[in-house]
Amino acid sequence: MQKKESFFINRLKSIGFAFKGMLILIKTEASIQVQLFITIVVTFAGFYFEISRTEWLIQITIIGLVISIEGMNTAVEYIADFVHPEYHKKIGLIKDVAAGAVFIASIIAVIIAGIIYIPKFN
Numbered sequence: 001m002q003k004k005e006s007f008f009i010n011r012l013k014s015i016g017f018a019f020k021g022m023l024i025l026i027k028t029e030a031s032i033q034v035q036l037f038i039t040i041v042v043t044f045a046g047f048y049f050e051i052s053r054t055e056w057l058i059q060i061t062i063i064g065l066v067i068s069i070e071g072m073n074t075a076v077e078y079i080a081d082f083v084h085p086e087y088h089k090k091i092g093l094i095k096d097v098a099a100g101a102v103f104i105a106s107i108i109a110v111i112i113a114g115i116i117y118i119p120k121f122n
């Protein structure tokens with residue numbers, strides 16, 4: 001019983017830490033703020049163009065993917081700056097690769113947006 005209680009309390013604490021991390025990302029990361037603005041715009045677009053249930057699912061999934069990877073990219077930047085605050089070729093490579101991951105998800109997001117919304121203008 002004691003063990004079970006501490007398990008749930010620990011899980012609740014973890015959710016608290018994760019929530020704190022999410023707020024830090026929203027408050028401090030310009031790229032996350034831009035992505036949240038885009039999220040608001042495409043959410044309005046989704047209602048305006050009355051996109052289908054499947055289109056909503058895909059739209060929400062890709063938004064979640066882009067913002068989540070952006071968050072991981074920020075974490076990689078924090079680690080890189082912590083372990084090696086000075087300029088280093090390897091740190092540049094690590095940050096570029098992390099940014100590249102966000103870029104891949106963003107390209108896919110733009111393609112998905114095109115597939116969903118371009119036909120609505122025809």
Ligand SMILES: Nc1ncnc2c1ncn2[C@@H]1O[C@H](COP(=O)(O)OP(=O)(O)OP(=O)(O)O)[C@@H](O)[C@H]1O
Nearest residue numbers: 031073077084085086087088089091092095096099
């Ligand atoms: N310590 C470093 N050594 C070498 N190159 C670096 C270093 N710090 C940054 N860079 C280069 O500058 C780029 C931008 O790094 P920075 O940490 O400023 O990210 P950012 O512009 O804040 O990215 P984001 O917009 O995703 O938060 C890196 O991708 C890398 O090419």
